Amino acid sequence: MKVETNKVAKTHLICSFLILISCLQSLIISCEARRIKRHLSSTPGLKMKAVNLGGWLVTEGWIHPSLFDGIPNNNLTDGTQIQLKSVTIGKYVCAENGGGSILVANRTSASGWETFRLWRINENTFNFRVFSNQFAGLQGNGANPAVVTTANKPRSSETFQIVKNIDDESRVRIRASNGLFLQAKTQDLVTADYAGDGGWGDDNPSVFIMNAFGTLHGEYQVTNGYGPEKAPQVMNEHWSTFIVEDDFKFMSQNGLNAVRIPVGWWIASDPNPPKPFVAGSLKALDNAFSWAQKYDIRVIIDLHAAPGSQNGNEHSATRDGSLEWGKTDETIQQSVATIDFLASRYARHPKLYAIELINEPVSWGVALDTLNKYYQLGYDAVRKYSSNVSVILSNRLGIEDSKELFPLASGMQSVVVDVHYYNLFETKFNDLSVQQNIDFINNNRSSDLSTITTSNGPLTFVGEWVAEWQVSGATKQDFQNFANAQLQVYGQATFGWAYWTFKNVKKHWSLQWMIQNGYITLTN
Known part of the structure; x- marks a missing residue:
């Protein structure tokens, strides 16, 4: 009898345990369903009134010069272009045929073949990249070694030190x-x-007049310019101070609902991260999500800088102005891995x-085919x-068919x-008056946006605009009218808009x- 009683007790215990497990599972499922429902239903039809946090996790020097x-020799960072003119001959050094040959000094004027893009090793030592994307270097170690431009990747023989004259740095x-x-x-x-x-x-004959121009101010330049010892300190200080929690509070109080x-x-x-980039931007992004949660701000993550650069601009973290994204499958796969x-x-x-x-x-x-391939892989990720x-x-910038992605x-x-x-x-904006600029927004931009805003197509997003x-000489009222015209027109975008940018030395x-x-007022 005692044995039977124990069996019954055990059975009741097991049943109670199973019921408890079932209730917990139901509770978890219910909570998750409510979370998903809340995520889906709290923002139906909500349009983004967003601002870009430019110059924060991807450096743009013009935003925060x-x-x-503190970069030593900061006018010769990665991607700076130099031209060299022989003082004895009076002519410019040239990569013959743009590359793949020798260096000569026979050009009376300087253009592409006479321009060298710097890859910085340290503050005085560089690789010289020529028009064809090859590198200048020594040919052999014998007497009178020529300088040739045949290397596809720089080695020790493609390394040069620039020694400046203290009294005249152009020499x-x-x-x-x-x-x-x-x-x-x-x-x-x-x-x-x-x-x-x-x-x-x-x-x-060893003295040259150097003309340096086109200095880039992106993530590659700032991290490689400071070097592996100082860059982590500089960048983490920047990430922790340029955008802070109070900025998200300000956004939430002034009519913005997204970043x-x-x-x-x-x-x-x-x-x-791969050199010369430094660790810490992920922690800053985590902080942004915490602040977004606290102040009810939605987050759009934007892959602004892709491996190899998708546009050759400093804001894509290019090293020297080259566009190499999509030229190899590796750059696409790296990008997909980032999205994943x-x-x-x-x-x-x-x-x-959104991502x-x-x-x-x-x-x-x-190429459009390359971009479509990547977009499909990124979407799937x-x-x-x-x-x-x-x-x-x-x-894509510069396209004629604004619906090519449809x-x-x-x-x-x-x-x-x-x-x-x-x-x-664009030069067409150079001489427009205040009213002509406003008319361009109301007519041309409105028409452009209407073209891509269709009932059965993708949503539309004016991801960057600025007042x-x-x-020259515009009044405050002029700026207000210009900004309001854009707010009215871009407010018709079905996904919303995002101003470029939140903080900038240019007011x-x-x-x-x-x-x-x-x-600008967004709270009315």
């Missing part, structure tokens, strides 16, 4: 890897065999609203982790097409300054 002040001498200086004894060949000093006069956060592809490797990483990390966060797969690919460097996070496809987008769910509208960067123009580019000073 002082970030570059330089170039020391090659053999310890000797380049010289132009004749205009037909530049050799690396000058051992003496000889002074800095016009009779010294578009540009990130670089190296964030997926944090805390061990971001989606896996944040897809379940209630404030992730933009790439920013501003250009039509003159990125996001959908592995979420069925409702929006996926944003950026239109065939691809038609097979996708919760997809958005991003366009950027500036009354800048800045080429007009009209800073939405924070524009709101604080009454140029």
Whole structure:
């Protein structure tokens, strides 16, 4: 009898335990369902009134110039272009045929073949990249070694030191890897065999007049410029102070409901990103999500800088202005891996609203087939982790057909097409009056946006715009009218808009300054 009683007790215990497990499972499922429902139903039809956090996790020196002040020899960072003119011959050094041959000193004027892009090793030592993307270097170690441009990748023989004249920094001498200086004894060949000093006069064939221009101020330049010892300190200080929690509070109090956060592809490797990038941007992005949760701000993550650069601009973290994204499958796979990483990390966060797969690919460097291939892979990566996070496809810059992504987008769910509208960067805006600029917004931009806004197509997003123009002497009222015209027109975008950018030393580019000073009001 005692045995039977024990069996009954055990049976009751097991049943009670199973019931408890079932109740817990039901509770978990119910909570998850409510979370998903809340994520889906709390924002139906909500349009983004967003601001870009430009210059934060992807450096743009024009937004925050002082970030570059401490770099030694900071006018010769990666990508700076130099031209060299022999003082004895009076002509420019040239990579014959643009590369793949020798260096000569026989050009009376300087253009592409006479221009060298710097890859910085340290503050005085560089590789010289020529027009064909090959590198200048020594040919052999014998007497009178010529300088040739045949290397596809720089080695020790493609390393040069730029020695400046203390009294006149435009006068330089170039020391090659053999310890000797380049010289132009004749205009037909530049050799690396000058051992003496000889002074800095016009009779010294190793002296050149250097014209340096086109200095880039992006993530690659700032991190490689400071070097591996100092860059982590500088960048983490920047990330922790440039955008802070109070900024999100300010946004929430002034009519903004979202941020578009540009990130670089190296964030997926944090805390061990590839050199010269440094760790810490992922922690900053985590902070942004925490602040977004606290102040009810949605987050759009934007892959602003793709491996190899998708546009050759400093804001894509290019090293030297080259566009190499999409030229190899490796750059596409690295980009997909970045999207996969971001989606896996944040897809379940209630404030992730969208992921933009790439920013501003250009039509003159990125083929549509390549971009479509990547967009499909990136879309699939996001959908592995979420069925409702929006996926944003950026239109290529310079295209004639603004609906070229529609065939691809038609097979996708919760997809958005991003366009950027500036009354800048084109000569047609140079001489427009205040009213002509406003008319352009009301007529041309309105028409452009209407073209891509269709009932059965993807949502539309004006992902970048600004209340800045080429007009001189504009009044505050002029700026207010210009900004209001854009708010009215871009407010018709079915996904919304995002101002470029939140903070900037250039006042009209800073939405924070524009709101604080009454140029833009979003709370009415």
